[in-house]
Amino acid sequence: MSQDASILIIGAGQAGAMAAAELRKLGHGGRIVIAGGERHAPYERPPLSKSVLANGGQDGQIGVHPAGFYAGQDIELRLGTTVTALDPAHNVARCADGEAIHYAACLLATGGNARVLPPLPPGTPHVHYLRTLDDATRLRDAMQRAGEVVVIGGGFLGLETASTAAGLGLRVTLIESADRLLGRALPPELGTWLAQRVRAQGVELRLDCGIAAFVPQADGVQLRLADGTALHAPLVVVAIGLTPEVALGAAAGLALHPVNGGIQVDEHGRTSTAGIYAAGDCCSQYQPQFGGHVRLESWQSANEQARIAAAAMLGVQAEPAALPWFWTDQFGCNVQMLGAADPAIRYAWRGVSDSDAPSPRFMLLGTREGRLCHAIAINAGGDLRQLRALFGQTVEGLLPRLCDDALPLRLLVRDIQAQAASPTPL
Ligand SMILES: Cc1cc2nc3c(=O)[nH]c(=O)nc-3n(C[C@H](O)[C@H](O)[C@H](O)COP(=O)(O)OP(=O)(O)OC[C@H]3O[C@@H](n4cnc5c(N)ncnc54)[C@H](O)[C@@H]3O)c2cc1C
Structure with missing residues (x-):
């Protein structure tokens, strides 16, 4: 691809913002457009369940890059711009407002959405999901008014949310359907240790706990548990995982991974269609160290995949991916x-x-x-x-x-x- 070719990045999140910066760092002089559905400049999501929930994020800025970075690097940041269709045969993307953006190469960095619990769709009164800054702001407001919260899901996000809520003085119940915490990420002995710690910090942890029904009420939601008991929740946070945002790629005919559902890319971030790349939570990347395709949901992986895909777009050899690294702050x-x-x-x-x-x-x-x-x-x-x-x-x-x-x-x-x-x- 020539140095002045036009590159479109769809998704103004961690991977999109890092890929744009890397393209400039590698000397790309052509047009770079980032189209992002949200109205905020790219921001880091890890603080959302930590400092943003705890204190509104006053600890520091959460932008992926400082304000002024995009203009300074001549990167066109189109916020509030959702791309609705991708036409790889003509190298053009169409936006919700009718604009067509032509590109020589395109990066899908569309992340994912909070997995929805069907009986409690987003918008259900007293029920919150946490993926965006707007979600975090709404949840923080609700937590300031509530004395009690029920968190559904004992994964990293549910645990961090429970920890922050407990730190704010709320009475917290955490419900997990499995019989231990973080079964896929932690060895059983550490899962047991963590469960003890969660309880020692005052959270009521219910493991192996099925929920048979949800009954919306004027002042919250009643959870009917599989053991026959019921629980009244004035505030519910559903944290049951992530669904990769792959609709654009799928409609454009890109191959998806049959098991994890991510946009399938090789170790350089190339999708099954020439000229289209993917990085971050939306993609399932071939990783030699795993011997197969994996879809990682982590800050470091989004950064690494963005770096590697940017190099591949320019035909530059990139350093191999670093070892996967992940962190969480809780309790x-x-x-x-x-x-x-x-x-x-x-x-x-x-x-x-x-x-x-x-x-x-x-x-x-x-x-x-x-x-x-x-x-x-x-x-x-x-x-x-x-x-x-x-x-x-x-x-x-x-x-x-x-x-x-x-x-x-x-x-x-x-x-x-x-x-x-x-x-x-x-
Ligand atoms: C609350 C929370 C806490 C986290 N904590 C940690 C942590 O402690 N440690 C850790 O390693 N990771 C953590 N993560 C995970 C990490 O933040 C993500 O893995 C990372 O943000 C993924 O980056 P991404 O660019 O793939 O997706 P995102 O950052 O989600 O960005 C995707 C963007 O694409 C936009 N988009 C989607 N479709 C379109 C479209 N068609 N047109 C235009 N725009 C579109 C979306 O609106 C979104 O803004 C956390 C995540 C959350 C939500």
């Missing part, structure tokens, strides 16, 4: 994860902590066939950074030392690397 714990969870991984603990300690600090080191492939740090992000150097290496015999939290990890990792470089016995 006094900054949890960071490096690598990807998988049931075959065996975990060893470095340090232990009571679930009701004020600021617990420990790590879980995950190995598969003796190699370090996953690590979870609770209030120990600095240690996690040290461990990065050992990822992919055989550490089986070193685990007793790595798990001894009396030994500083920084020095240990340095010794292990020195040992690998000149193999005399440690």
